[in-house]
Structure formats: C-alpha cells, structure tokens
Amino acid sequence: MNPTISNTFPSFSKILIEDINKNGVIQEFKAGDVIMRTGQYIKNTVLVLSGQIKIYREDEDGGEFFMYYLQHGQACAISMICATKNEQSQIMAKVVKDVELVMVPLSLMDKWMMQHRSWYEFVIGTYRSRFEEVLEVVNSIAFRAMDERLEFYLKRHKDACGCLDLKLSHQEIANELNTSREVISRLLKKLEQRGALKLHRNHIEILK
Incomplete structure (x- = not known):
C-alpha cells in the first residue's frame, strides 16, 4: 500500500x-x-x-x-x-x-x-x-459589485494557501476577475487605505 x-x-x-x-x-x-x-x-x-x-x-x-x-x-x-x-x-x-x-x-x-x-x-x-x-x-x-468580488477573491486565495502573503499581481487579478488592471489597482488602494491589506511590489499582504 x-x-x-x-x-x-x-x-x-x-x-x-x-x-x-x-x-x-x-x-x-x-x-x-x-x-x-x-x-x-x-x-x-x-x-x-x-x-x-x-x-x-x-x-x-x-x-x-x-x-x-x-x-x-x-x-x-x-x-x-x-x-x-x-x-x-x-x-x-x-x-x-x-x-x-x-x-x-x-x-x-x-x-x-x-x-x-x-x-x-x-x-x-x-x-x-x-x-x-x-x-x-x-x-x-451576479449579485456583488466589483469591490465585493475582489474581497471575495482575495479571501479565497488566502484560505487556499493558509497564508496572509498573496503573490498576486494586479494584472493577474484583473485577468481572473475579467476586468481591467486600472480598476483592480484603484480598488486595492482603497482596501489599503481602509487598513485591510498592504500593497507591495510583487505581493499583497492581508492585514485583516
């Protein structure tokens, strides 16, 4: 066996x-x-x-x-x-x-x-x-705005890796959510301003 x-x-x-x-x-x-x-x-x-x-x-x-x-x-x-x-x-x-x-x-x-x-x-x-x-x-x-979809997306990745450091680029997220890089960058910046995460050059640190 x-x-x-x-x-x-x-x-x-x-x-x-x-x-x-x-x-x-x-x-x-x-x-x-x-x-x-x-x-x-x-x-x-x-x-x-x-x-x-x-x-x-x-x-x-x-x-x-x-x-x-x-x-x-x-x-x-x-x-x-x-x-x-x-x-x-x-x-x-x-x-x-x-x-x-x-x-x-x-x-x-x-x-x-x-x-x-x-x-x-x-x-x-x-x-x-x-x-x-x-x-x-x-x-x-169907039922969530893009900012909510982004938070849901990040949570799924956090749960999948069991970590708080996500090696995801803005372009990769945009591709996987079928939207533009500019939209994702803007929404990620808002989440950073709320203290939910911290943006780094090649990764995203989830804070809460």
Missing part, C-alpha cells in the same frame, strides 16, 4: 488503494505547467497528493476566469463528469505550486463506483463541494 495515497486520502478503503496502486500513475508537474486545456479529451481523472492547481474557465477570446483551487486530498470533478459522456474539457488547469498527482484512467470510473463504496462516496462528495464552490462564484458575479 502506498503510504502517501493512504495518508492523503484516509477515507479510501485498503482494497481501493490497492486498485489505485495497480492502475494509477504518479506524475509530477512544475509551477506554470498547464496539465489540462480547454477542448481536449480527458483520459485520466486527477488525484492531488501535494501542491496546488488553479482551475480556469476560458472564453472565446482566450480570457481566463478563475473558478477554484485543487489541493492535496482533492480530485478534479470536471474530469470525472467528462468521463461519463466522453466529452471535451471545458476548463483549463494550471499548476500554481509544484504538484504530485495520481492519474487514474477514466475507464475505471464506472467500475469503481460500483465496486468501492469509499470511491463512490468520495466522488459524490467531490461533486457536491465543487458545485457549492461554483455557486459561490456565480453568486459573486
């Missing part, structure tokens, strides 16, 4: 972990690598052993809208959904911090859903948590 898999996914049964060891492939990717692109057919679902991945939705012009993070102990719900219909990916996945992944063939999804109760519960839990997170994003877009 691979101790890394069992420690990262403690809910998995011993038999499931044996199946993962037998059929899965461990791969490593560096920060900046794109491991899934919009429009490609997905052959594997991804289990994250370590590191961090950002999931984006791309528009027709190549713009990127940040949706959520994938971190250790999590899986890519989008790839699981694509497995059921053999569909193309609707998202892009980019590595933020060096990652170690277990690539599991999508052809095993249906089989494991029937054979392994712990896999079934994990997949359903993954669907539910991602659905709830996407709903939060939709609510942010």
Whole structure:
C-alpha cells in the first residue's frame, strides 16, 4: 500500500488503494505547467497528493476566469463528469505550486463506483463541494459589485494557501476577475487605505 495515497486520502478503503496502486500513475508537474486545456479529451481523472492547481474557465477570446483551487486530498470533478459522456474539457488547469498527482484512467470510473463504496462516496462528495464552490462564484458575479468580488477573491486565495502573503499581481487579478488592471489597482488602494491589506511590489499582504 502506498503510504502517501493512504495518508492523503484516509477515507479510501485498503482494497481501493490497492486498485489505485495497480492502475494509477504518479506524475509530477512544475509551477506554470498547464496539465489540462480547454477542448481536449480527458483520459485520466486527477488525484492531488501535494501542491496546488488553479482551475480556469476560458472564453472565446482566450480570457481566463478563475473558478477554484485543487489541493492535496482533492480530485478534479470536471474530469470525472467528462468521463461519463466522453466529452471535451471545458476548463483549463494550471499548476500554481509544484504538484504530485495520481492519474487514474477514466475507464475505471464506472467500475469503481460500483465496486468501492469509499470511491463512490468520495466522488459524490467531490461533486457536491465543487458545485457549492461554483455557486459561490456565480453568486459573486451576479449579485456583488466589483469591490465585493475582489474581497471575495482575495479571501479565497488566502484560505487556499493558509497564508496572509498573496503573490498576486494586479494584472493577474484583473485577468481572473475579467476586468481591467486600472480598476483592480484603484480598488486595492482603497482596501489599503481602509487598513485591510498592504500593497507591495510583487505581493499583497492581508492585514485583516
């Protein structure tokens, strides 16, 4: 039994972990690598052993809208959904911090859903948590002004990294919120004046 898999996914049964060891492939990717692109057919679902991945939705012009993070102990719900219909990916996945992944063939999804109760519960839990997170994003877009969306965005990044120092540029934030750099710079300056954060050259320090 691979101790890394069992420690990262403690809910998995011993038999499931044996199946993962037998059929899965461990791969490593560096920060900046794109491991899934919009429009490609997905052959594997991804289990994250370590590191961090950002999931984006791309528009027709190549713009990127940040949706959520994938971190250790999590899986890519989008790839699981694509497995059921053999569909193309609707998202892009980019590595933020060096990652170690277990690539599991999508052809095993249906089989494991029937054979392994712990896999079934994990997949359903993954669907539910991602659905709830996407709903939060939709609510942010539909019902919040840009200043509130920015605060929500910064909170999500703070929670994801478990830190108060966010290595985000004004342009990166603007791209991921689908607005201009000037708007983001102005709103960040207002947050700094309120004492909510401190702006540095290449990072943002959250104060409260």
